[in-house]
Amino acid sequence: MSVPLNILFWIVVIPGTVVFGLVASWIVRKVSALVQWRVGPPLCQPLYDIMKLMGKEILVPQEAQQTVFMAAPLVGLAGILLFSIMLWRITITETAFVGDIIVAIYLMALPSLALILGSSASASPHAALGTSREMKLVMSYELPLVLAFIVVIIKTGGQLNLAAIAQQTPALSISGMLAFLVALLCVQAKLGFVPFDIAEAETELGSGVLMEYSGALLAVWKLIQAVMLVALPLFLVTVFLGGFRPNLWAGLGKLVGILVLLILIKNTNPRVRIDQAMKFFWFYCGIALAAAIILAIIGNYCGVGWL
Amino acid sequence: MDKTLLIPLTYLSLVFLPLLAGFVLLFLPNRVKIKSFGRSLTLTISGLTFVLAILIFVLGQCKSTRSVIPVDWSVLQIEIGNLKLDLLLSAKPLGAFILMFAMGFGLLITLYSLKSIGPMAKRVNEYYGAILLTIGGSAGILLSNHLLFLLIFWEIVTVSLYLLITTGGKGSNFAATKSFAMIGASDAAFLLGIMMVWVHSGTLVISDISLAATSTLPIIAFLLLMTAAITKAGALPLHTWLPASGEYAPVSVMALLPAAIDKLLRIYLLVIVVRGMFELNSGALSVILAVIGAATIIIAAMTAIVQHNIKKLLAYSAISQVGYMVLGIATGTAVGLAGAVFHMLNNAICKCCLFLSAGSVEQATGTADMDKLGGLGRKMPLTFAAFFIAAMSVSGIPPFNGFVSKWMVYQGIIQMGTEQTGSAAKLWPVWLLAAVFGSALTLAYSVKIIHSVFLSRLPSNFGDVKEVSLPMRVPVLVLASLCVLFGVFYRQVLEWFIYPALNIEPGTAIFGTWDSILATSLILIGIALGLVILLVGLLARKVREVPTWTCGEVQTNEQMIIPGTHFYKTVSSMGGLKQLYAGQEKGHFDLYNQGGRVGLALTEFLRWLHSGVLPMYLTWVTLGLLVILFVVCKIW
Numbered sequence: 001m002s003v004p005l006n007i008l009f010w011i012v013v014i015p016g017t018v019v020f021g022l023v024a025s026w027i028v029r030k031v032s033a034l035v036q037w038r039v040g041p042p043l044c045q046p047l048y049d050i051m052k053l054m055g056k057e058i059l060v061p062q063e064a065q066q067t068v069f070m071a072a073p074l075v076g077l078a079g080i081l082l083f084s085i086m087l088w089r090i091t092i093t094e095t096a097f098v099g100d101i102i103v104a105i106y107l108m109a110l111p112s113l114a115l116i117l118g119s120s121a122s123a124s125p126h127a128a129l130g131t132s133r134e135m136k137l138v139m140s141y142e143l144p145l146v147l148a149f150i151v152v153i154i155k156t157g158g159q160l161n162l163a164a165i166a167q168q169t170p171a172l173s174i175s176g177m178l179a180f181l182v183a184l185l186c187v188q189a190k191l192g193f194v195p196f197d198i199a200e201a202e203t204e205l206g207s208g209v210l211m212e213y214s215g216a217l218l219a220v221w222k223l224i225q226a227v228m229l230v231a232l233p234l235f236l237v238t239v240f241l242g243g244f245r246p247n248l249w250a251g252l253g254k255l256v257g258i259l260v261l262l263i264l265i266k267n268t269n270p271r272v273r274i275d276q277a278m279k280f281f282w283f284y285c286g287i288a289l290a291a292a293i294i295l296a297i298i299g300n301y302c303g304v305g306w307l
Numbered sequence: 308m309d310k311t312l313l314i315p316l317t318y319l320s321l322v323f324l325p326l327l328a329g330f331v332l333l334f335l336p337n338r339v340k341i342k343s344f345g346r347s348l349t350l351t352i353s354g355l356t357f358v359l360a361i362l363i364f365v366l367g368q369c370k371s372t373r374s375v376i377p378v379d380w381s382v383l384q385i386e387i388g389n390l391k392l393d394l395l396l397s398a399k400p401l402g403a404f405i406l407m408f409a410m411g412f413g414l415l416i417t418l419y420s421l422k423s424i425g426p427m428a429k430r431v432n433e434y435y436g437a438i439l440l441t442i443g444g445s446a447g448i449l450l451s452n453h454l455l456f457l458l459i460f461w462e463i464v465t466v467s468l469y470l471l472i473t474t475g476g477k478g479s480n481f482a483a484t485k486s487f488a489m490i491g492a493s494d495a496a497f498l499l500g501i502m503m504v505w506v507h508s509g510t511l512v513i514s515d516i517s518l519a520a521t522s523t524l525p526i527i528a529f530l531l532l533m534t535a536a537i538t539k540a541g542a543l544p545l546h547t548w549l550p551a552s553g554e555y556a557p558v559s560v561m562a563l564l565p566a567a568i569d570k571l572l573r574i575y576l577l578v579i580v581v582r583g584m585f586e587l588n589s590g591a592l593s594v595i596l597a598v599i600g601a602a603t604i605i606i607a608a609m610t611a612i613v614q615h616n617i618k619k620l621l622a623y624s625a626i627s628q629v630g631y632m633v634l635g636i637a638t639g640t641a642v643g644l645a646g647a648v649f650h651m652l653n654n655a656i657c658k659c660c661l662f663l664s665a666g667s668v669e670q671a672t673g674t675a676d677m678d679k680l681g682g683l684g685r686k687m688p689l690t691f692a693a694f695f696i697a698a699m700s701v702s703g704i705p706p707f708n709g710f711v712s713k714w715m716v717y718q719g720i721i722q723m724g725t726e727q728t729g730s731a732a733k734l735w736p737v738w739l740l741a742a743v744f745g746s747a748l749t750l751a752y753s754v755k756i757i758h759s760v761f762l763s764r765l766p767s768n769f770g771d772v773k774e775v776s777l778p779m780r781v782p783v784l785v786l787a788s789l790c791v792l793f794g795v796f797y798r799q800v801l802e803w804f805i806y807p808a809l810n811i812e813p814g815t816a817i818f819g820t821w822d823s824i825l826a827t828s829l830i831l832i833g834i835a836l837g838l839v840i841l842l843v844g845l846l847a848r849k850v851r852e853v854p855t856w857t858c859g860e861v862q863t864n865e866q867m868i869i870p871g872t873h874f875y876k877t878v879s880s881m882g883g884l885k886q887l888y889a890g891q892e893k894g895h896f897d898l899y900n901q902g903g904r905v906g907l908a909l910t911e912f913l914r915w916l917h918s919g920v921l922p923m924y925l926t927w928v929t930l931g932l933l934v935i936l937f938v939v940c941k942i943w
């Protein structure tokens with residue numbers, strides 16, 4: 001990347017990710033509305049919401065560990081921004097940047113961790129229940145997620161570099177497809193979408209993890225969720241669907257396709273209990289992926305690409 | 308003074324000064340109370356040994372002085388028949404680097420002990436004496452180049468561990484006995500292994516030994532030495548002494564031995580056994596190592612998430628992290644080995660910090676039971692910060708140091724899978740899964756402690772809890788800042804300490820990408836951006852403190868605490884896992900208990916035989932005579 005382009009990248013990337021995120025959260029609301037035979041909000045509605053939250057007063061619980069309570073959303077924002085900057089840079093320049101696929105798995109955990117700490121610091125019993133659920137959710141989807149990435153690593157011949165992985169399309173095989181579908185469900189849980197909105201659970205925990213947050217701090221959480229809406233599908237596209245090849249429009253199409261898939265799952269399922277979610281991820285997804293890994297190893301061994 | 312004599316003298320004083328002082332303190336009756344004599348002596352000597360250890364390390368690094376240092380310096384030689392005993396002292400690169408950190412831990416723990424008055428207050432001379440013995444013994448292990456003397460120093464450390472655990476008061480005698488029995492048994496295996504090595508190679512000088520592990524005898528010797536190393540490191544299945552002592556021993560002891568120095572020494576032994584003394588060609592042996600590593604990670608972490616006592620939980624966590632080191636060594640790749648040694652160092656730092664801050668909490672509140680704690684983050688912000696950093700580091704959150712070493716171990720596993728052909732290599736997805744999933748479990752129990760000790764709500768009886776005193780805060784903060792520094796500047800740490808110690812060419816091992824400095828600066832920029840958003844919000848409307856929202860109910864009950872101890876009941880009541888957890892709780896998987904049961908059955912049988920009834924004895928004697936007659940005279 002040449003120097004002016006590089007400077008342009010650094011200027012554009014952070015506002016760009018945020019804007020993309022807001023657009024994605026508009027897509028979520030619009031498609032949900034269409035599914036439910038409503039009209040849906042205008043394009044700028046997510047922005048209006050954030051602006052409105054910024055003007056509200058910030059309430060801090062007296063009992064809270066206030067430093068952690070205030071710092072958690074900032075750390076979460078930093079984590080998700082780093083994650084999406086890394087992915088965009090890799091997508092644009094097609095060279096390794098900041099980290100490989102293992103680093104990406106760990107960076108992906110930062111926003112969830114920040115959410116857990118922030119809600120734990122807020123000293124509310126509802127939030128404590130949310131903390132517990134969010135942590136268990138992280139534990140449960142981490143196992144199939146790792147297995148899915150192991151399938152990718154096998155398929156790409158021990159490749160760790162995300163840019164090199166994006167040159168191949170592991171999803172064009174039985175095992176890769178299986179891994180992709182399970183990873184999609186993990187992303188669903190990571191985003192806190194129904195059926196895995198167990199930690200927020202508006203109807204039973206009253207937003208659980210986010211219960212005590214308000215004003216600008218809540219706005220930051222909403223921003224984090226918006227940025228995740230782009231960053232996580234982008235990660236799936238990079239790892240499973242061959243990145244932004246052959247051109248930009250195909251890449252954006254894949255991105256929006258994944259997003260719409262996630263929204264459709266969100267709108268057609270009821271919420272599951274936490275123990276059901278754990279069982280689902282550990283046993284059913286685990287078994288499916290163990291089969292996928294065996295298929296992938298056999299495929300590698302016999303030189304059959306489509307297995 | 309002759310320059311060539313200076314360095315051997317450093318070695319000698321490093322080993323024998325603490326040992327001598329330790330013995331003096333140990334035999335000084337506890338009633339003899341010379342004002343803070345034990346403390347100041349221990350502090351002086353541990354400081355001195357730390358300085359000497361740095362000196363040795365730096366001298367070993369400089370090319371100009373390296374030629375002056377004799378390779379081996381023989382202190383005394385005894386010959387018994389063809390067994391040559393030779394106290395060879397030498398600073399190998401790996402030994403010198405570990406020595407420096409071990410002595411550093413010794414100094415920090417001594418500093419911490421100055422103010423942490425536990426139940427050992429009555430036996431203060433014994434406590435400090437045993438700490439000095441540990442320091443001297445571990446210096447001896449790391450410097451000696453002769454297996455038999457290594458064993459002697461090893462035993463000194465074992466004995467002082469026993470002494471140190473017993474200073475913990477109620478219940479600690481049981482824990483100390485259990486530890487001593489298990490470690491003692493493994494040391495017997497060590498002795499047997501050493502004898503086999505001697506029979507097979509004819510020498511006990513470590514640097515001269517090179518055995519191909521192909522025939523039966525070297526393989527058995529290897530397994531015996533491995534048993535010794537992993538028992539003391541606390542890997543499965545010989546780990547059960549660690550949680551027992553974790554519960555009852557003083558935290559400073561747990562931080563010094565099982566968390567820090569023990570880890571360093573055992574992994575040191577494992578590395579010299581696997582890399583130096585034996586040439587491992589056998590796939591079966593690396594499968595055994597890898598299975599032990601993976602099982603240790605998962606089982607210990609699964610046990611840790613259901614614990615209620617912080618110290619016991621941390622002990623299980625210490626066991627779990629050993630799995631990464633064993634797994635890294637089992638990969639047999641440069642990056643895996645470097646990752647294992649780096650993880651050993653990182654984990655010693657984090658775990659030491661975790662134990663010490665847990666000790667501070669215990670001292671401030673009088674309990675280590677997570678059900679009774681909560682909300683201490685507001686009362687003890689510095690301890691909380693240190694604990695938080697160390698816990699994140701242990702869970703492998705970037706950019707802290709635990710992440711880097713785990714990441715290196717993962718690379719080792721992947722490299723093994725793609726480049727090697729053995730049966731361990733074919734199973735690489737299993738090892739990788741265990742390692743990465745284990746790290747999610749680590750995060751789970753870290754969150755559990757952080758929630759139920761530092762965040763959540765403050766129980767009303769802890770309203771006047773104060774931050775602990777300075778000598779207890781300093782070691783914890785030093786260790787926490789090391790966690791950050793070693794994580795962000797991991798390349799420098801690897802190039803200064805790890806690569807030279809393992810003879811790895813810098814830049815050849817790691818093949819993944821992790822630009823820690825760039826990532827850290829991007830995270831800082833992100834936080835700054837968030838701060839700007841927050842400031843805008845603060846300018847628009849001001850912050851208001853409100854009571855916790857209780858859904859509109861007027862609540863006078865100020866408790867409303869949801870402790871973290873029940874977070875993972877969902878896991879432990881899951882079908883299939885439930886029975887395992889119940890069995891673990893009853894000690895069914897504890898080799899010590901099972902061994903005890905076998906021993907009891909045996910003595911029960913002997914007691915039954917020795918009933919003291921004369922006709923019974925006469926019957927046995929007659930029967931025995933008959934058997935002898937039949938066998939010897941071949942009457943049939």
